[in-house]
């Protein structure tokens with residue numbers, strides 16, 4: 001009985017130590033300057049099939065900016081942290097094709113994490129992945145209406161790996177592959193939260209396809225059990 005009690009105590013302490021050591025990184029990304037007007041996707045609106053899915057003229061979404069300059073679609077990650085992926089056991093994530101557009105257009109996954117590519121449209125799409133980093137292979141697969149989901153994984157970190165559709169030349173998505181679970185993508189409020197980061201010094205990078213395609217770096221230190229706050233102010237390019 002005594003032995004059992006001490007085991008429970010030991011386990012409890014181990015859990016407490018674990019939750020106490022790792023910490024979160026949070027912040028907000030804002031955009032300075034006025035972004036250029038988004039471009040109308042006229043070929044989509046004019047397409048006899050896909051055009052029907054859009055009552056208004058669809059546009060690009062290069063800069064998704066909130067009322068207080070909050071910037072969405074920014075991938076924030078710990079630069080150079082590799083070999084820490086938990087992707088093989090992490091839940092799968094989805095990339096959909098809807099209204100002849102990829103949804104979402106910006107996302108991030110871990111290496112070895114399953115990416116499920118869906119076709120929610122009653123039309124044929126052709127999913128064409130064009131990696132630029134050795135280790136990630138090009139993929140080119142037709143996906144009929146109602147066809148089963150495609151499942152993909154990527155082995156190597158890559159920023160903004162491009163997905164295109166060979167049937168609809170306006171369809172793009174950019175998927176960033178990270179070799180750790182330490183990343184987040186900002187939502188419409190511009191905020192991000194990276195959780196359970198082991199204490200240490202890191203370079204935190206904010207990547208935006210237009211404003212910071214190669215990333216804006218900030219040197220940070222994560223301290224045990226203490227939330228690290230780091231904002232980014234990107235500039236229109």
Ligand SMILES: [Cu+2]
Pocket residue numbers: 100124125126165166167168171
């Ligand atoms: Cu398509």
